[in-house]
Amino acid sequence: MAVGRAVDRETLLALYRTMVRIRTFEETAHKEFLKGEMPGFLHLYSGEEAIAVGVMSVLEPDDYLSTHHRGHGHLIAKGGDTKRMFAELLGKADGFCKGKGGSMHIADISLGVLGANGIVGACVHIATGAAFACQYQKNGKIAVAFLGDASTNRGTFHEALNLASIWELPVVYVVENNHYGVANPQSEHMRIKDIADRAAGYGFPGVVVDGNDVIAVREAAAEAVDRARGGGGPTLMECKTWRHWGHFIGDAATYRDPVEHEAWLKRDPLILCAEALRSREWATEEDLEKIQAEADVEMVAALEFAKKSPYPSKDELLTDVYVD
Ligand SMILES: Cc1ncc(C[n+]2csc(CCOP(=O)(O)OP(=O)(O)O)c2C)c(N)n1
Ligand SMILES: [Mg+2]
Structure with missing residues (x-):
């Protein structure tokens, strides 16, 4: 999804549409999973859509991204076909990884x-390595990593950020x-409030962003992407957000404070973006309803396609698994 940098009517509508498509994909997958029709685990991205959509709106189509276990939204925002995504979630041959990756390992190299x-x-x-390759090949591309708050406690996170800093790699780290x-609040898994502060230890900028405001995410991302592409090195963007559901489907999230949960739901990124469209008089209620209706039609058709897709044949079992 490539749109101009200025947030005009068309741009904001495009951002809203992609967020609605991600939400509708996730809620469709949620229902299907609860029917017992989907194998594996699903970690839903509902509530965090503004981050993937805001960042992707300032990337070039052949820039790279790598993501984590909560990655459906990133693929859709980068242009992934929802038919092939549902097929992958169902383990079918038409999936992005021919059904061998599933929810947590969807990849499409053609989309970066x-x-x-x-x-x-x-x-x-992975993103740091890709950024090194971009710099080495002087191909003008950049790489973005989408990761969670808890993953910034891993030792490898710090090693990667240090190398990216020393080599001034064209990379953006987006902490969602x-x-x-899982069930551990940030206050129990680290002693700092702003994860953006971690960038200071490596000598590059760290910024705190309202991760539920797609315009704010897009603005911060534009700056970070320009820095990376211009040879200025990495940026750490910490986007504060909230997942609507538990860690995965089946986790009732009883460890969260219901009052805090309700307060975050009022700041749902879709609600905020719809308000931004209404207040600028860029969209009527009918426009917004039409966007939702189109997403509903898309996801029904995509799921139907995936259900009709065949399972991979047994002789495909080891194809694409080992490299000679
Ligand atoms: C190396 C490793 N350690 C632990 C796990 C188990 N695990 C899966 S998700 C998760 C929590 C991740 O939290 P965060 O990075 O904040 O992402 P979020 O799920 O909140 O989006 C853990 C510990 C794992 N998959 N991999
Ligand atoms: Mg987290």
Whole structure:
């Protein structure tokens, strides 16, 4: 999704549309999972859509990204086809990884998506390596890593940031701080309030961003992306946000304060973006309803396509698994 930098009517509508498509994808997957029709685990991105959409709106189509276990939104925002995504979630042959990756390992190299990843924090080193390749090849591309708050406690996160700093790599680290690592609140897994402060230890900028405000995310991302592409090195963007559901489907999230949860729900990124569109008189209620209706139609058709897709044949079992 490439749109101009200025937030005009068309741009904001495009951002809203992609957020609605991600939310509708996630809620459709949620219902399907609860019917027992989807194997594996699903970590829903609902509530965090403004981050993927805001960042992706200032990337070039062939820039790289790597993401984590909560990665559906990143692929959709980068242009991933929802039919092939549902097929992947169902383990079908038409999926992005021919059904072998599933929710946590969706990748599409043609879109620059180096993969979701079930290993917490692995996306950090993968994006850092990709950024090194971009610099080495002088191809003008950059890499972005999307990671969670808890994954910034891994040793490899610090090693990667140090190297990225020393080599001035064209990389942006986007921390999606939803304030929990599974059931552990941030206050119990680190002693600092702003994860952006960690960038100071490596001598590059760290910024705190309202992760539920797509315009704020886009503005901060534009600056970080320009710095990376212009040879200025990395940036750490900490986007404060909240997941609507538990860590994965099946986690009732009883460890969260219901009052805090309700307060965050009022700041749902879709609600904030719809308000921004209404207050500028850029969209009527009918416009917003039409966007939702289109997303509903898309996801029904995408799920239907995925259900009809065949399972991979047995002789495909080891294809694309080993490299000679
Ligand atoms: C290396 C590693 N350690 C632990 C786990 C188990 N695990 C899966 S998700 C998760 C928490 C991740 O929290 P955060 O990085 O904040 O991302 P969020 O789920 O909140 O988006 C953990 C500990 C794992 N998958 N990989
Ligand atoms: Mg988290």
